[in-house]
Amino acid sequence: MPSYILAVDQGTTSSRAMLFDRRGQVAGSAQQEFTQHYPSDGWVEHDPEELWQSVLATCREVLFRMPEGDTALGLGITNQRETTLLWDRATGEPLYNAIVWQDRRTAEHCQRLRDDGHGGTVQERTGLLIDPYFSATKLAWLLENVDGARARAERGELAFGTVDTFLIWRLTGGQRHLTDATNASRTALFNIHTQQWDDELLALFGIPASLLPEVRDSSDDFGTVEAQWLGGELPIAGVAGDQQAALVGQACFTPGMAKSTYGTGCFMVVNTGEEPARSRNRLLTTVAYRLNGRTTYAMEGSIFVAGATMQWLRDGLKLFENAAESEALACQTRSGHSVYLVPAFTGLGAPYWDPKARGAILGLTRDTGIAEIVAAGLQAVCYQTRDLQRCMHDDMQAPPGKLRVDGGMVRNNWVMQFLADMLGVQVDRPDILETTALGAAFLAGLQLGWYESLDELAALWRCETSFTPTMPDAQRETLYQGWLDAVGRVRSH
Numbered sequence: 001m002p003s004y005i006l007a008v009d010q011g012t013t014s015s016r017a018m019l020f021d022r023r024g025q026v027a028g029s030a031q032q033e034f035t036q037h038y039p040s041d042g043w044v045e046h047d048p049e050e051l052w053q054s055v056l057a058t059c060r061e062v063l064f065r066m067p068e069g070d071t072a073l074g075l076g077i078t079n080q081r082e083t084t085l086l087w088d089r090a091t092g093e094p095l096y097n098a099i100v101w102q103d104r105r106t107a108e109h110c111q112r113l114r115d116d117g118h119g120g121t122v123q124e125r126t127g128l129l130i131d132p133y134f135s136a137t138k139l140a141w142l143l144e145n146v147d148g149a150r151a152r153a154e155r156g157e158l159a160f161g162t163v164d165t166f167l168i169w170r171l172t173g174g175q176r177h178l179t180d181a182t183n184a185s186r187t188a189l190f191n192i193h194t195q196q197w198d199d200e201l202l203a204l205f206g207i208p209a210s211l212l213p214e215v216r217d218s219s220d221d222f223g224t225v226e227a228q229w230l231g232g233e234l235p236i237a238g239v240a241g242d243q244q245a246a247l248v249g250q251a252c253f254t255p256g257m258a259k260s261t262y263g264t265g266c267f268m269v270v271n272t273g274e275e276p277a278r279s280r281n282r283l284l285t286t287v288a289y290r291l292n293g294r295t296t297y298a299m300e301g302s303i304f305v306a307g308a309t310m311q312w313l314r315d316g317l318k319l320f321e322n323a324a325e326s327e328a329l330a331c332q333t334r335s336g337h338s339v340y341l342v343p344a345f346t347g348l349g350a351p352y353w354d355p356k357a358r359g360a361i362l363g364l365t366r367d368t369g370i371a372e373i374v375a376a377g378l379q380a381v382c383y384q385t386r387d388l389q390r391c392m393h394d395d396m397q398a399p400p401g402k403l404r405v406d407g408g409m410v411r412n413n414w415v416m417q418f419l420a421d422m423l424g425v426q427v428d429r430p431d432i433l434e435t436t437a438l439g440a441a442f443l444a445g446l447q448l449g450w451y452e453s454l455d456e457l458a459a460l461w462r463c464e465t466s467f468t469p470t471m472p473d474a475q476r477e478t479l480y481q482g483w484l485d486a487v488g489r490v491r492s493h
Helices: 048-065 107-115 119-126 135-145 149-154 163-171 199-205 242-249 307-316 324-331 370-396 413-423 435-448 454-458 473-490
Strands: 003-010 014-020 026-033 071-079 085-088 158-161 178-180 214-216 234-241 258-262 266-273 284-291 294-303 340-342 360-362 403-406 427-430 463-467
Touching: 003 048, 003 163, 003 435, 014 048, 014 435, 026 048, 048 163, 071 163, 071 242, 071 435, 085 135, 085 163, 107 119, 107 135, 119 199, 135 149, 135 199, 149 158, 158 163, 163 178, 163 234, 178 234, 234 242, 234 435, 242 258, 242 266, 242 284, 242 294, 242 435, 258 370, 258 435, 266 284, 266 370, 294 370, 307 370, 324 370, 324 413, 340 370, 340 473, 360 473, 370 413, 370 473, 403 413, 413 427, 413 463, 413 473
Parallel strands: 003 071, 071 234, 178 214, 258 403, 403 427
Antiparallel strands: 003 014, 014 026, 085 158, 258 266, 266 294, 284 294, 340 360, 427 463
16 A cells, blocks of 8 residues: 655645655645734734644645545654744643744844843854844743743743644644754754753743753654544654755755755755854854754754745735746846845844844836846845855855755746856756655654665655856856845845
């Protein structure tokens, strides 16, 4: 009988469930968008119950469509990282909406911590910068601003988790309070060298240790899905944050291999091996994956807004009706147009880390039209990737190599060619674009014995299209300098 692994990809704007066979091929897929809540300037929230229901609905849909006699052997989970939830241990009820990774409400708290000189300690232990992006200050905000939360936390009545932990808790009927090392490494509470929650950081952020989940390997026993949810019991066997899962799905298992994912945000991650590499350029050091108790590290650059720019151009400005139209519009523009769109809607991520920066469209002329603005939105993603590539090249003292890409935006051939031109390297697009879900399935497959080694997974990776640079160096540098000038104009300092 054919058998599959079910992968849950709980993302920032939608939840997806996918079935993968042993060759890593997609055998079923379902997706459901959910509501984005913006209660105040720079605040972004999700309804935890809506997240939960979207995961259940998509899983049930793909399992229902599975041919009779076929079986799902296990479940892998990948998730939007840093998004922070707090719930009642007795009832499983959330105390507040999920505070999303994009949320900037704790910017002042972060500034105070930086001003007090804590930045070095946090970076040394966690590989992260002090920024509202990470979970620690979000959780501190919940404890201080939700009525009774701190007192209840001190009494051990509450549980904290990122989205993976919340889903595991719900799926196992509250039996398992777990996360994996990749998600833990994004909280700013986890020491990536000792692979433990850090008591000094817990004290710094005012977080009771009783709130925290147990940290496990990325391929591990995360409990069993109760039969009531999906029609039968199912072992949860693999968990990783979305960008680390994409690194696994892209088979970037050798130090120096890099991938860039273009979803709501853009995240460029390079495997740095078994030793954590500290960035001189304000990139992040993070856990790539932890298998059999052995940690592999990565360096990451995080861009907060990528596909979300196109969503804004579509839904906010109504410049086109669907994302596919953006490619046709971009093809109408001349290569040297002067328009730059800096999508700092929620501040700027790496390497600027400027939460107070705000978006702008610059370089408008009388002949600027919709096509130029849309093209500028697409190009912004490529310019931001160049920002990250430049920093990684300097940090690793190695020339930039090929880049493997994935996520919804990479279907756009115009963008991929401009990306190759702007980076000056070959860009490889795989035949399976949903590498985040694939990585979760691979991690579950390792735990379930489907796969014996990472080499076996690497052999499954296939390139669909390679894009090679054709732009003259002088033109590349002129365009990029224009971008740097545009960014300088929106910076808060």
